[in-house]
Amino acid sequence: MTLRIGIVLLFLATIINEASSQAKNSKSARKIIVQNVKIDDKTRISIYDGVIGAEKITVLSEYAQNGNLQFVQENFDYAMDNGLTPFLSVLDREEFSKSKANDVIKSLVKKSIGADVKFTNAYMELLHSLDPKPPVVQFCRENVYYATIFLPNKWGHNMYGQLSFYTISTNNNVSSTPREEIVHTVHPKPGRIVVWPSCALQAAHPPAVNYFANLMMLRLVYTKADAEETVSEKFLMKDPEKPKLGDWTFTNADSKREIDYASHLKRSYFDSKRRGIYVLDDLYTPAELKQFRNILLETSSLRVSEYDGFALEDNDNVQWIASYDVEEFVKTPVWTRMQELLFFLTQENEWYPYDVAMNYIRPADHTRIHPDAEPHQVEYTFLLYLTENVTRTDFGETVFVEREKRKSDGIHAFTNPGGEEYEPIAAVWPKYGRVVIFRNVIEHSARPLSTSHLACRYTFACKASRSKRLSLIKQVYEKMEAIDDGTKEFAKLNQDLSTGRHDNPAKSKLSTEQLQEKFDDIKAKISQQMADGLRDVASNL
Known part of the structure; x- marks a missing residue:
């Protein structure tokens, strides 16, 4: 910096x-x-x-x-x-x-x-x-x-x-x-x-x-x-040193209580392929919500993304995002509860996060419909709404949609990227403390609050893959998008990772340990590339 x-x-x-x-x-x-x-x-x-x-x-x-x-x-x-x-x-x-x-x-x-x-x-x-x-x-x-x-x-x-x-x-x-x-x-x-x-x-x-x-x-x-x-x-005024997210835990006496997740499940929705969207209330006590939101605000690394005005609407267009380290998050009781919830829904227990963040959405933001996963991936996104005092007239729903299947008219897709037609599957109101967990290949959009609510819509979001290996694969190829060494080998590895050719360890020449090494290496290269770029700017002043 x-x-x-x-x-x-x-x-x-x-x-x-x-x-x-x-x-x-x-x-x-x-x-x-x-x-x-x-x-x-x-x-x-x-x-x-x-x-x-x-x-x-x-x-x-x-x-x-x-x-x-x-x-x-x-x-x-x-x-x-x-x-x-x-x-x-x-x-x-x-x-x-x-x-x-x-x-x-x-x-x-x-x-x-x-x-x-x-x-x-x-x-x-x-x-x-x-x-x-x-x-x-x-x-x-x-x-x-x-x-x-x-x-x-x-x-x-x-x-x-x-x-x-x-x-x-x-x-x-x-x-x-x-x-x-x-x-x-x-x-x-x-x-x-x-x-x-x-x-x-x-x-x-x-x-x-x-x-x-x-x-x-x-x-x-x-x-x-x-x-x-x-x-x-x-x-x-200079802030004190930030605490580590992984050192934090709930302080309430009943934080390790056994939870009957079925009793908290309020409603379920499904797309045409029976992929689910599940809405749960009261998984966290008011004290736990306050503690978690406070530690998220204290440990956040906030960044701003440029508004994407391209016709091809292929990203969420969330401009204000606080990111968190995956390995710090897995130490927290929130991840423990998310693991339990995922097991309740899927009867699988090797889930591992690859993206942990909090989205700050303002009334004038222009968010877009998008999926979080590729069609071949089996993943879930966990949303926890952390905005207090939101009324139903403030809107701010998360809307889930499915793309309409229709025959091409011969010119529509070519002349109008971003002109896809959708029908809603569900709209979930961002009630404080509510959890939505869903198969994240389902396309969705976080809608801004109305202008009657001048503050911010806070949503904690965690995206998880079926195993730590798949989490690493996702993190590696998403990081690779930030760099390009210009070689065919690099481009092929990126394509192979993103299309699932290394998902099965029995069919891949890359072990999970090697994937971790590649992830660490790519992070280091990104940092070095940024430093080199800045030095180049300085040398040309």
Whole structure:
């Protein structure tokens, strides 16, 4: 992570230095434009264009998506009171403070306020459509200033996302009550920098509802040089070392109770091939649900995936996912209970997980129908709904469907990928604590909650294969998708693993131990490939 941050900062410094150098030395250089705007008698903002070229912003955007993300809206009241963007990525303060990028931005802040400043902190905001963002004074400190850098690759006027500054005024024709009124609005032009005092009343507006990606904004925090540094933002304070998921267990006295799974089974659904979807309630006590959700939030490694806008709808399009280590999860009592449930359903006892995660789904997300398994695979997905206070009018069901069988009309499949026809098998409401376990070759989709529920839909998801060997095979070929050594042998191994040719150990030349070695080797190669790629970027700066 430190290498990634350092290289990104060097890259940003290069971008800024190139722009500054061109502005001084070339007649055809990008012109730096400055606007100074008075909001009220105490508040002035400065807007800079031409410092960072829009064509170079992609690297920073990729960094933001792969950074250390935090979901600050876990404490909804705190997030709303402080006007926080739900997802934030905190940058390494020490690394950024040493960068030339910091020197350049700091000089802009100094120019704007007419005083020396020192760098305090930096974080990335990832603003999504329908994110609630009320006008607030955000962590007001008299001697603290912000520099916001807009980082979209391109942005149209009809995509919204403006940063608005307000003042308090009274319109007696409407009401005698003072209210916020917009004085100035800043369009999120790529590379635009806005310098403003922390005590300004402002709101960053979310993107339009037909924009499914995120508006990325880098927020830099500066303090006047002669003032004491203060950090009011909880999310900027260094977190203690994360606990390990595998060291956690339930603390309630009856956690090891014997469970009659048949008595918890509320309903079952089946597709045309009699593959099942099973709904169970009250497998976990309220205390167990709270404990498990808390440890998931404490140990999560959150990542964001880009919105997939391709016509071929072949993935779930869940953008916010927290991943967990499989070998840590198998040590937990949740896996023990899942094993018991799988044995109850299948009379098999060698099941092993290959993917463990928690999905964060927001009201404006656009999730899609997808299967979790290939047609030849026998697997189950276990879902545990962990969102409290969801009402039936909030919707958010998991919908299970089956593709309609029909004769081709000769052109439909060719001209319209993603145009498959489906009929629902079941829709399961995400009741807090409810479990759904199903043959995951059945296509399904997690539907977002309605806009009446402004928080997040949390769903813990664990996907399991029939044995540890099959789990390893799945993990290996899914990891292989992230790398490609260009050889026919590599491509053939990937194809053979994904099509089941190594599933039966009696017919495969690869032992389970060799598969584990390959999995470890591929993980190491992915890490090395990432480091090499970052070094290549650095060498070309």
